[in-house]
Amino acid sequence: MPFTFISRCLSAICVLIMLLWSRDLFTMVGTRGLLDPNLAASLTEVLPLSIYNWISFDSLKADSAILILINFVAVIGAVLFWKPRSVLASIGLYLTFVCFKHTVALFAYGVYEFIQLGLFYVMIANLAAYAFRKSEGDALKAERMVGWFFRIHIAMAYVFAGACKAIGPQWWNGESVWRALSRSDSTGQRWFNFEWTGQYPLLLQFVGISVFLIELTYPLAFVRRLRPYIVSGMILMHFGTIVTQGLTVFGFTMISLNAYFWLESKELDSRPK
Amino acid sequence: MRFVLALLLSATLVLATYSASVGFSDALAFVRKDTQILAPPKGNLASLSQFLPSGTSYGFYAPQVCSEFRLKMRLGESATGIVRDVKIDLGPESSLLVSSLSSSSQNSNVAKTIAASFASYGFTRDTNADSAEVTIEVEIMSPLSEATMRKAEWVTFTKFHFKR
Numbered sequence: 508m509p510f511t512f513i514s515r516c517l518s519a520i521c522v523l524i525m526l527l528w529s530r531d532l533f534t535m536v537g538t539r540g541l542l543d544p545n546l547a548a549s550l551t552e553v554l555p556l557s558i559y560n561w562i563s564f565d566s567l568k569a570d571s572a573i574l575i576l577i578n579f580v581a582v583i584g585a586v587l588f589w590k591p592r593s594v595l596a597s598i599g600l601y602l603t604f605v606c607f608k609h610t611v612a613l614f615a616y617g618v619y620e621f622i623q624l625g626l627f628y629v630m631i632a633n634l635a636a637y638a639f640r641k642s643e644g645d646a647l648k649a650e651r652m653v654g655w656f657f658r659i660h661i662a663m664a665y666v667f668a669g670a671c672k673a674i675g676p677q678w679w680n681g682e683s684v685w686r687a688l689s690r691s692d693s694t695g696q697r698w699f700n701f702e703w704t705g706q707y708p709l710l711l712q713f714v715g716i717s718v719f720l721i722e723l724t725y726p727l728a729f730v731r732r733l734r735p736y737i738v739s740g741m742i743l744m745h746f747g748t749i750v751t752q753g754l755t756v757f758g759f760t761m762i763s764l765n766a767y768f769w770l771e772s773k774e775l776d777s778r779p780k
Numbered sequence: 781m782r783f784v785l786a787l788l789l790s791a792t793l794v795l796a797t798y799s800a801s802v803g804f805s806d807a808l809a810f811v812r813k814d815t816q817i818l819a820p821p822k823g824n825l826a827s828l829s830q831f832l833p834s835g836t837s838y839g840f841y842a843p844q845v846c847s848e849f850r851l852k853m854r855l856g857e858s859a860t861g862i863v864r865d866v867k868i869d870l871g872p873e874s875s876l877l878v879s880s881l882s883s884s885s886q887n888s889n890v891a892k893t894i895a896a897s898f899a900s901y902g903f904t905r906d907t908n909a910d911s912a913e914v915t916i917e918v919e920i921m922s923p924l925s926e927a928t929m930r931k932a933e934w935v936t937f938t939k940f941h942f943k944r
Contacts, residue, residue, distance in 0.1 A: 524873075531874040539904045541868070541878065543897035555827045605831065613884065614877040617840050624833035631789065638781055649782055656789040660796060664838040667800040671807040675843030685924045686845035691932065705927025756873060 509654065509771035510632045514591035516763035517625045521584035521604055524622075524756060525577045532577065535614065537570040542613055544569055554609035556602070573610065579603045594637045597630040618757040624664070625764060628657040654771045661764055662726045665741070669722025678719050681711030688751055701751055718744060728768060731776055738769045795821070795834035803837020811843050848919040849882040849937065851895065855902045855909035864909075866902050885916045891938055899942040910944040 528535070536542050548559040558572045580603045587596040604626055608619045632653040639646035677683040685708075688701035704711060721740045728737040742765050749758035798821065805818040821829050829835040853866040870878060885891040899912035918937040922930035 527871060527873040530871045534868065534870065535874060535877065539901070541898060541901045542881065543893075543900050546893050546897050553826045553830060555831055609830065611877075613881050616877070616880040617836075617838075620833065620836040620838075627792070627833045631785070635785055645782075649785060652782065652786060653789065656793060660793055660833075663793070663797055663800065667804055667838045668840060668842065671804055671837070671839035671842030674804075674808055675811045677844040678842075680924070682924045683841065683845045685927060686847075686921055687841060689921065689927075689932070690845070691848050691850075691919050691934075702927075705924060708924055708927075711924065753872065753876070 509767055509774055510629060510650065511591045512770055513625055513763060513767040514597065514629045514633075515588055516767075517622055517629065517760075518584040518587035518591070518600060520622060520756065520760055520763070521600060521626075522581050522588070524618075525581040525584070527756075528577055532573065533570065536611055537573055538567060539570075542611070547610065547613060554612055556606040557609035557612065558606065559610065576603060576607050576610065580607055591629075592633055592636060594633045597626070597633040601626045601630045616757070618754075618760050621664075621757075621760050621764060624660060625657075625760075625767075628653055628660070632657075651775060654775065658729070658768050658771060661768055662728065665722045665725035669719040669725070672719040673723065678715045679712070681708050681713075681715045684711040684715040684718070699751065729772070731772075734769065734772060738765050741765050792832045792834055795825075795829050795832060796836075799829055799835055800838050803839040806837065807839050807843045846883065846886070847921065848879065849885045850879070850917050850919075850934070851882050851885070851898055852915045852917065853898050853902050854913045854915075855906050856911040856913070857908050858910050859908075864906075866906075882916075885937070886918075888938065891916055892940060895940040896942065899940070903942075903944055912942045913939065914942070915939045 533540055536544075536547070538544060544559065547557070554560075558569065558576065562569050562572050580600070583596055583599040583603055587593060587600050590596055601623075605623055608615055608623060632650050635649035635653055636646050639649050672678040672683070675683075677686075685705055688704050688711075717740075721737065721744060725737060725741065727733045742762050745758045745761040745765070748754045802818045802820045805816075809815060809817045820826070821835075826835070854863055855866055856863045868878075881894060885894055895914035895916065898914050902912050903909060916937045916939070917934045919932050919934050921932040
């Protein structure tokens with residue numbers, strides 16, 4: 508059930524991202540795009556699935572390949588949404604999404620990392636369920652193990668995110684929250700103007716400290732009694748980033764991962780050992 | 781079979797934790813104004829960590845929220861003397877992605893490459909233009925203590941000129 512949920516959420520987000528990309532695809536990438544293929548290709552040695560590893564970046568074939576790639580991601584994403592436990596669709600979506608991410612690496616931001624993370628565990632869970640399909644008990648045990656690793660990975664990511672914030676003074680004194688809220692509206696997505704928050708430094712300080720504290724203490728979500736507070740706090744924080752910073756896709760991806768963490772934990776708690 | 785699965789997942793998690801530690805040491809070096817950081821994975825290990833979900837540091841907005849960067853471009857025609865500002869019409873998510881690219885401009889070597897990339901975009905779309913001026917601007921924000929007194933302003937960080 509939890510893997511069905513996260514599989515559907517992530518595949519829907521992949522389809523959405525491809526739709527958003529399709530609007531500006533050739534303004535952004537390809538032979539006539541903002542990201543010069545030479546620049547994109549210079550990174551390919553550490554990005555094994557970038558299409559520039561296989562296709563000459565100055566040919567029109569590169570444009571066609573990118574177009575085919577985003578269509579593949581969208582179509583396979585739609586298939587996985589329809590059949591969330593399909594082994595082939597989950598492998599296909601993981602490979603095509605990572606291929607896309609590596610090809611547009613210089614544009615990619617945090618959300619691409621977390622989608623890759625989620626799709627990886629969905630793929631492994633589906634593979635495990637398939638490999639142990641003859642014994643329901645073994646399949647459950649294998650999936651349960653994947654679920655543990657997935658939740659530990661999410662918690663590890665939050666701990667490091669919190670630790671990196673906590674070592675500088677700016678999240679302690681509210682400066683970073685002020686900057687995050689009142690930076691220029693370069694994305695065109697900000698729904699409200701939050702410059703007025705500069706009049707309330709204590710509030711900003713409280714928010715700043717709360718943000719890294721909830722990230723640092725995320726592993727406490729493994730404790731059943733504390734889980735509602737930690738996971739709801741985190742969902743609230745991500746909802747805040749959607750409203751205040753316009754990080755819509757990122758926010759919904761992280762809310763999905765948190766909802767998965769909650770569902771998986773509940774399932775494991777209620778299942779006989 | 782379960783042992784192999786556990787091994788694969790453990791390796792992914794260990795590699796991810798190492799990459800996150802590299803990011804943490806980078807943030808620490810930034811705060812201490814130091815240059816010593818944990819060595820990031822290299823060669824095949826770097827490729828593997830990118831293939832698995834293990835190649836990121838998770839240090840978003842840390843240790844502090846950096847200033848916003850933006851690129852502006854003007855194209856010129858030497859024959860007629862006409863100079864035009866280039867407006868790039870992008871959707872909200874694409875603007876966010878471009879802002880992610882622009883923020884790499886704080887490194888001066890990368891800045892020149894990105895500016896060249898923008899100039900190439902301009903030249904491809906405007907075949908009459910034979911010169912391009914790409915300006916990278918940075919938003920200077922007032923500190924929180926002066927938030928109510930000073931407004932943020934955009935200043936020129938660096939400027940590049942290109943000829944076709």
